[in-house]
Amino acid sequence: MITPNMNYGNLKDSYLFYNISQKVKAYQNAHPGEHLYRMGIGDVSLPLCDVVIKALHEAVDDQSDASRFHGYMPECGAPFLREAIAAHYNARGVNLTPEDVFVSSGASDELGDILDLFDRGGSSLIIEPAYPAYVDANIIAGRKIIHLPSGRDNGFLPEPDNSAVADLIYLCSPNNPTGAVFDREKLTKWVNFANEHGSIILFDAAYEAFIEDPTLPRSIFEIPGARTCAIEICSLSKTAGFTGTRLGYTVIPRELERNGMNLNDMWIRNRTTKTNGVSYIIQKGGAAVFTEEGQRQIQENLRVYKNNAAVVTKALDKAGIWYCGGKNSPYIWLQCPDGIDSWSFFDMLLNKIQVIGTPGAGFGACGEGYFRFSMFGSPSDTAEAAKRLESLLCKR
Numbered sequence: 001m002i003t004p005n006m007n008y009g010n011l012k013d014s015y016l017f018y019n020i021s022q023k024v025k026a027y028q029n030a031h032p033g034e035h036l037y038r039m040g041i042g043d044v045s046l047p048l049c050d051v052v053i054k055a056l057h058e059a060v061d062d063q064s065d066a067s068r069f070h071g072y073m074p075e076c077g078a079p080f081l082r083e084a085i086a087a088h089y090n091a092r093g094v095n096l097t098p099e100d101v102f103v104s105s106g107a108s109d110e111l112g113d114i115l116d117l118f119d120r121g122g123s124s125l126i127i128e129p130a131y132p133a134y135v136d137a138n139i140i141a142g143r144k145i146i147h148l149p150s151g152r153d154n155g156f157l158p159e160p161d162n163s164a165v166a167d168l169i170y171l172c173s174p175n176n177p178t179g180a181v182f183d184r185e186k187l188t189k190w191v192n193f194a195n196e197h198g199s200i201i202l203f204d205a206a207y208e209a210f211i212e213d214p215t216l217p218r219s220i221f222e223i224p225g226a227r228t229c230a231i232e233i234c235s236l237s238k239t240a241g242f243t244g245t246r247l248g249y250t251v252i253p254r255e256l257e258r259n260g261m262n263l264n265d266m267w268i269r270n271r272t273t274k275t276n277g278v279s280y281i282i283q284k285g286g287a288a289v290f291t292e293e294g295q296r297q298i299q300e301n302l303r304v305y306k307n308n309a310a311v312v313t314k315a316l317d318k319a320g321i322w323y324c325g326g327k328n329s330p331y332i333w334l335q336c337p338d339g340i341d342s343w344s345f346f347d348m349l350l351n352k353i354q355v356i357g358t359p360g361a362g363f364g365a366c367g368e369g370y371f372r373f374s375m376f377g378s379p380s381d382t383a384e385a386a387k388r389l390e391s392l393l394c395k396r
């Protein structure tokens with residue numbers, strides 16, 4: 001009889017979003033018609049920008065004409081998109097070639113699939129609180145997980161520690177859920193640590209477009225030495241509203257090697273075996289994001305989310321609540337007031353002011369006592385939620 005992957009039995013049930021939806025449903029049943037202010041889920045609310053929509057329409061028309069029709073696309077990405085992404089990095093002073101760039105259908109897919117490159121008996125260092133997919137992908141792959149807790153004392157940005165060495169190191173900056181962003185100095189320490197130990201950093205840059213402070217790195221490849229120890233996984237989901245359209249990219253420098261194996265070559269082999277590429281239409285839409293006009297238009301949408309963050313952080317400042325994120329990030333990570341736990345705070349916000357957020361306990365044990373707000377909602381709802389929060393929290 002076949003043996004299934006028994007590692008699935010080691011996955012913990014994820015009650016986080018299920019519990020939230022059950023609590024919200026119960027509240028709505030008891031209070032029919034009452035409006036809820038949703039700052040829980042990290043999905044975007046604004047539509048794709050015009051330049052992307054136009055490119056998508058044109059690409060659909062191409063598919064209707066035999067002379068412009070595209071069948072299978074190259075597995076590692078259309079040259080026009082790989083070139084556009086490399087040029088986008090080059091314009092910011094990061095030296096990449098199109099061959100370093102692999103087009104994907106999103107960061108989630110890559111965060112799981114990339115583990116194919118590494119020995120299943122290896123270990124992964126995950127900084128907590130963490131995006132839950134890191135932990136689950138490693139459990140499914142049967143890898144050993146080393147948890148590195150972070151907290152308010154280090155601004156949720158821990159430094160490398162010689163007692164926590166692993167083959168793979170997950171870094172997410174700007175971070176989900178904490179909104180914390182590594183500066184150049186701290187990221188350099190991680191790059192040096194990875195090179196010293198022969199580890200590989202998986203750098204999740206899904207929220208890089210939210211960084212406004214020019215001194216903060218948007219890519220790990222801004223750090224000297226990263227090309228010999230890092231893979232960057234990025235997404236257009238939050239940058240350009242592609243959560244439902246699906247497009248991302250992964251950067252594996254041509255010179256990245258371990259044990260005489262070239263990881264870029266290995267990923268080419270992996271992609272040519274396991275995918276037939278991302279749809280031509282979607283890649284055309286994605287390429288529009290990297291044009292000058294595309295960059296201008298996505299900034300207009302990002303500005304809306306950043307303004308939401310400014311409104312909420314102002315309310316928290318007035319109420320004297322500690323938080324990180326909200327600047328250079330679409331997430332605000334706050335300390336629950338008066339030492340209450342994160343699910344009690346969730347209940348309090350839902351029942352008293354009809355605001356929904358995400359309890360920090362759902363992102364790992366050291367998230368207990370903290371709470372995440374997402375800034376991807378509508379400005380009017382966010383403004384009303386901020387007003388309600390301020391008045392509730394100032395009454396303490």
Ligand code: PLP
Nearest residue numbers: 106107108131176206235237248
């Ligand atoms: N990485 C982080 C840190 C995320 O928060 C998310 C989505 O919320 C992803 C990756 C997944 O992005 P994608 O939509 O490209 O799969």
